[in-house]
Amino acid sequence: MPLPDNLSKECKLGKLEAEWIGLILNEGNLLAGLANSDVIFWLYKPNGQFISVEHIRPQGVFTLFHRDFVGKTCPETWAGALKKAYSSCKMIDLVESTDYGPVKIVVTPVKMNYLGREKKIVPFVVTSHGVISDFNQSIQYVYTECAQELFGMLTRGDFPRSDFPIGSHFGLPRPNDGLIRLNQDGDVIHASPKAVSVFKTLGILNEIEGENLSKLVLSLVEDNFKTDEALPLVVSGRADWISEIQVSGANVVFRSVPIRDGNRRNGAIVLCRDVTAQRFQHTQLMTRDATIREIHHRIKNSLQTVASILRLQSRRSDSEIVRAEFADAVRRILGVSEVHDALSRDLSENLNFDDFFPKLVKLIISLAELDKNGIDLRIKGRFGFLDSKYAVPLMLVLTELVANAVEHGFSGTHDQLVIYGQRTDDAMHVLVSDNGVGIDLSRLGKGLGTRIVNSIVDAEFSGRISWHRNPYTSDIPEVSDLLPARGTTVTLSIPFGQLTRSTI
Numbered sequence: 384m385p386l387p388d389n390l391s392k393e394c395k396l397g398k399l400e401a402e403w404i405g406l407i408l409n410e411g412n413l414l415a416g417l418a419n420s421d422v423i424f425w426l427y428k429p430n431g432q433f434i435s436v437e438h439i440r441p442q443g444v445f446t447l448f449h450r451d452f453v454g455k456t457c458p459e460t461w462a463g464a465l466k467k468a469y470s471s472c473k474m475i476d477l478v479e480s481t482d483y484g485p486v487k488i489v490v491t492p493v494k495m496n497y498l499g500r501e502k503k504i505v506p507f508v509v510t511s512h513g514v515i516s517d518f519n520q521s522i523q524y525v526y527t528e529c530a531q532e533l534f535g536m537l538t539r540g541d542f543p544r545s546d547f548p549i550g551s552h553f554g555l556p557r558p559n560d561g562l563i564r565l566n567q568d569g570d571v572i573h574a575s576p577k578a579v580s581v582f583k584t585l586g587i588l589n590e591i592e593g594e595n596l597s598k599l600v601l602s603l604v605e606d607n608f609k610t611d612e613a614l615p616l617v618v619s620g621r622a623d624w625i626s627e628i629q630v631s632g633a634n635v636v637f638r639s640v641p642i643r644d645g646n647r648r649n650g651a652i653v654l655c656r657d658v659t660a661q662r663f664q665h666t667q668l669m670t671r672d673a674t675i676r677e678i679h680h681r682i683k684n685s686l687q688t689v690a691s692i693l694r695l696q697s698r699r700s701d702s703e704i705v706r707a708e709f710a711d712a713v714r715r716i717l718g719v720s721e722v723h724d725a726l727s728r729d730l731s732e733n734l735n736f737d738d739f740f741p742k743l744v745k746l747i748i749s750l751a752e753l754d755k756n757g758i759d760l761r762i763k764g765r766f767g768f769l770d771s772k773y774a775v776p777l778m779l780v781l782t783e784l785v786a787n788a789v790e791h792g793f794s795g796t797h798d799q800l801v802i803y804g805q806r807t808d809d810a811m812h813v814l815v816s817d818n819g820v821g822i823d824l825s826r827l828g829k830g831l832g833t834r835i836v837n838s839i840v841d842a843e844f845s846g847r848i849s850w851h852r853n854p855y856t857s858d859i860p861e862v863s864d865l866l867p868a869r870g871t872t873v874t875l876s877i878p879f880g881q882l883t884r885s886t887i
Contacts, residue, residue, distance in 0.1 A: 386436065421439070511534070555636070563596060569651075634658045640652040676726070679726040686716050734769050736777075819871065821869060851872045
């Protein structure tokens with residue numbers, strides 16, 4: 384979680400300091416989950432005030448604050464303790480009376496140890512706020528002890544690790560998913576009930592406390608050649624890393640957090656999470672995506688086969704009119720084929736029209752058997768991403784507009800084609816303009832191409848399309864200077880009621 388740039392500049396933080404604070408913010412859920420407390424992160428400003436940059440609430444227990452502190456300055460009742468902890472670089476505990484009973488506040492200053500550089504204090508303080516309870520259950524004591532270890536490591540600059548791939552792994556475990564505390568030898572000295580349940584899914588039915596975790600886990604995967612190389616380091620508590628195993632159809636993710644005091648290791652916290660259901664859903668989605676891509680690929684191949692057959696059929700005719708009709712049909716089919724080809728190469732169902740459309744225009748020009756180097760082609764603006772169900776009909780519309788300009792409008796000398804796309808908050812606007820002979824407005828709508836365009840724009844998009852003879856004056860300043868003095872300009876508007884905002 385990166386620190387906002389404006390706060391970094393206001394507090395005069397260096398790049399490394401800002402990145403180190405970002406690493407700590409990424410560990411907020413871990414700290415709050417272990418401490419079973421609200422954890423608030425404070426940045427020290429040059430004016431002597433502390434401002435909250437993040438507030439993480441605990442999982443599984445109630446929060447002490449109905450409104451978070453993000454963007455607010457530290458209350459006066461806490462400010463003195465925060466300043467003292469920051470100036471002395473020592474943790475401070477205080478107790479505050481609230482409606483929920485006495486609340487323990489732990490104030491933790493932060494020392495930076497980024498990329499092996501010399502440790503130094505940073506203008507950043509972490510506070511945890513938890514209700515003091517007489518109910519001292521052993522499991523809660525272990526969680527609290529683990530939290531204290533991590534807060535102490537924050538003060539010494541031993542936590543977090545700058546090379547930990549936070550957020551980059553599937554199913555990152557949280558404290559409530561299952562917690563195991565290891566000693567220096569890697570033996571289990573405590574396992575939470577959920578951790579025991581996780582191991583039962585792996586086939587370990589006996590008690591795991593007192594066992595060596597590394598030997599226990601590695602015995603499950605000794606015949607598995609696909610075992611993650613980092614697994615031995617993770618389950619022995621020697622590396623702050625993550626690893627996943629699959630045993631008997633069950634998937635479990637482990638994360639290890641070694642407890643360090645300088646160069647001395649005092650055991651480790653190992654979190655575990657059963658991600659079998661999530662992994663199954665992920666696999667199903669991947670299979671679905673692969674199936675959809677394969678369908679698009681087969682549609683593309685089928686359409687190209689149809690186009691080839693039409694070309695062969697066209698060559699058997701002596702009529703130029705028939706050949707022209709076949710050529711138009713081939714162009715339309717190949718245009719649709721190009722869309723499916725683009726969708727078959729992408730994991731999402733959205734098509735980046737800004738990348739795809741220039742390639743389509745060049746295809747249309749090549750199919751028209753014109754010298755593409757002799758056409759001054761200008762594609763400006765932004766089309767953005769389109770859902771596949773809208774990409775195909777829009778492609779057909781634009782194909783007809785471009786093809787009409789290329790095949791019927793140009794005179795063959797100094798040909799110019801301008802295409803502009805614009806996305807606004809409520810619509811997409813497209814403009815196609817050429818410097819050809821100009822359209823005969825009295826015959827507009829009698830050709831098959833214009834009927835196809837009108838039908839799609841009205842039925843598929845509920846949009847508007849208009850034809851104009853140049854010179855045409857556009858409301859868009861950057862387009863006006865590009866429009867030719869003669870020829871035809873076509874404007875198209877599609878409301879976002881048809882093109883969903885998620886594809887912007």
